[in-house]
Amino acid sequence: EVQLVESGGGLVQPGGSLRLSCAASGFTFSSYWMSWVRQAPGKGLEWVANIKQDGSEKYYVDSVKGRFTISRDNAKNSLYLQMNSLRAEDTAVYYCARLGTGHGMDVWGQGTTVTVSS
Amino acid sequence: EIVLTQSPATLSLSPGERATLSCRASQSVSSYLAWYQQKPGQAPRLLIYDASNRATGIPARFSGSGSGTDFTLTISSLEPEDFAVYYCQQRSNWPPLYTFGQGTKLEIK
Numbered sequence: 001e002v003q004l005v006e007s008g009g010g011l012v013q014p015g016g017s018l019r020l021s022c023a024a025s026g027f028t029f030s031s032y033w034m035s036w037v038r039q040a041p042g043k044g045l046e047w048v049a050n051i052k053q054d055g056s057e058k059y060y061v062d063s064v065k066g067r068f069t070i071s072r073d074n075a076k077n078s079l080y081l082q083m084n085s086l087r088a089e090d091t092a093v094y095y096c097a098r099l100g101t102g103h104g105m106d107v108w109g110q111g112t113t114v115t116v117s118s
Numbered sequence: 119e120i121v122l123t124q125s126p127a128t129l130s131l132s133p134g135e136r137a138t139l140s141c142r143a144s145q146s147v148s149s150y151l152a153w154y155q156q157k158p159g160q161a162p163r164l165l166i167y168d169a170s171n172r173a174t175g176i177p178a179r180f181s182g183s184g185s186g187t188d189f190t191l192t193i194s195s196l197e198p199e200d201f202a203v204y205y206c207q208q209r210s211n212w213p214p215l216y217t218f219g220q221g222t223k224l225e226i227k
Contacts, residue, residue: 044218047215050214059214104152
């Protein structure tokens with residue numbers, strides 16, 4: 001079964017850091033671009049970052065540039081999101097997603113919740 | 119930055135009716151347009167990619183059309199399980215940056 005499972009969410013103070021993980025199974029992880037997408041409480045979806053199959057290219061939404069870093073370990077079938085200098089507006093459910101061959105995100109995890117609050 | 123505007127914000131229909139959801143881009147996105155369905159407490163599900171291609175396992179009542187700046191998701195005959203929020207999403211040519219529309223809530227009338 002093709003599956004993505006996120007972990008690492010939690011409560012963190014403003015200015016703090018958190019590292020999210022996403023474990024992939026059931027497909028050849030190293031063959032796919034991967035993404036992080038977030039959803040603030042009661043709001044819509046927001047793309048956060050992408051990473052190429054070999055990790056050589058990474059792209060971010062402007063609001064997280066310089067604070068978040070996407071990375072992957074193909075040997076461990078894992079995707080990561082290092083989040084630094086967290087702000088209240090980063091509070092959201094964070095999903096990892098696979099970018100399919102047709103430019104859509106065709107596999108999603110169940111999400112992990114990040115709350116930034118003092 | 120390409121902005122996607124979805125309309126209407128809320129669509130109230132009955133089971134068996136036809137639903138037409140619109141997504142307009144602030145500039146041409148070629149055919150790199152996808153549609154997702156999201157139900158409360160669940161992750162989004164890919165319905166349509168590249169404007170008109172149904173994703174694996176998606177029923178034939180879902181169809182997508184359009185190109186350039188105007189796109190449409192049509193549900194030919196609504197089933198009870200179709201009532202949800204729908205998002206469009208585009209990918210820019212290069213670099214590959216993604217944006218989502220603000221969503222259309224499809225509710226039971």
